[in-house]
Amino acid sequence: MVAQLMKWHYLLILALLLIAAYLIIPKEGRREVVVGTIQGGISTLDIMEADWMKVVRFDKPLDLSQALSRGEVDVAVITAEMYAKFAEKDKDLKVIAADMLQNQAIIGIEDIRELKGKRVGATTASGTYAMFLAYLNLSGLSQKDIIVVDAPPLQLVQALERKDVDAIVCWEPIASKLIAKGYKHVDFIKLAERYLGRKPVMLVWVAKASFLGRPEAKEFIEMRERAASEWGKRAPEALKKLYNMSDGEISVLMRRVEIVRGLPKEDIIAAWELASAGGYISEGLIEELKGRAFWEG
Incomplete structure (x- = not known):
């Protein structure tokens, strides 16, 4: 009886060791x-x-x-x-x-049509800027109607806070940080729903x-x-x-x-x-x- 109990005891330990090895050792063939x-x-x-x-x-x-x-x-x-x-x-x-x-936004305005004649900060090499231009055109304005200030995202925030620009085009998490401070904004997704009827x-x-x-x-x-x-x-x-x-x-x-x-x-x-x-x-x-x-x- 004792021998049988010892046998089951060792089998249980062996099973636990095999399970631990399976969990710890990388699966065969898995690559990073x-x-x-x-x-x-x-x-x-x-x-x-x-x-x-x-x-x-x-x-x-x-x-x-x-x-x-x-x-x-x-x-x-x-x-x-x-x-x-x-x-x-x-x-x-x-x-x-x-x-x-x-989730991009135009920070500093409540309606995209307010941008006429305004200084707009943006990272012009980005796809987000191209999206912004598309929405600008859909609103009836064009790039000729605004004064573009080109800068990296963090410099855009500083320019907005110094009032060197009237609005900036940005994405998350910068957008939410500025909105939480009380800045007015227009969300890209809302513009898409208005002009395209989709998201x-x-x-x-x-x-x-x-x-x-x-x-x-x-x-x-x-x-x-x-x-x-x-x-x-x-x-x-x-x-x-x-x-x-x-x-x-x-x-x-x-x-x-x-x-x-x-x-x-x-x-x-x-x-x-x-x-x-x-x-x-x-x-x-x-x-x-x-x-x-x-x-x-």
């Missing part, structure tokens, strides 16, 4: 997944964690594009129009999911077709879907730490930001069309991308 993004903007990546995932934040879109092309980055979260720019040359790059609807996607997840054939791809996509579903619970604490935000700023941001599930193709195409109207990409490229951009996995 390198995720790229642009410095300074929010996404569901901010609440994604895994010991097999490495995050690289780039200062320049060109550097991220080249890293994707060379295979140094497996998957990235970028703006929809930035994807179009990248995919113009890299035909192996696919959109695998949407992440957020447009364009701002951020998309993209990956090389070669990565999507790896076993890690399925696990990564599932993790991203969990992050999207848990955004409301987990984002406030994560964003506070990452972007040094107050409770009031977080409250504004959580009301403004809308996470997207799945792959709403028409809302991504709407973003491309705005970028084209603003001169960021060509109309012909959009037609080409409609046939090859979206992952069908």
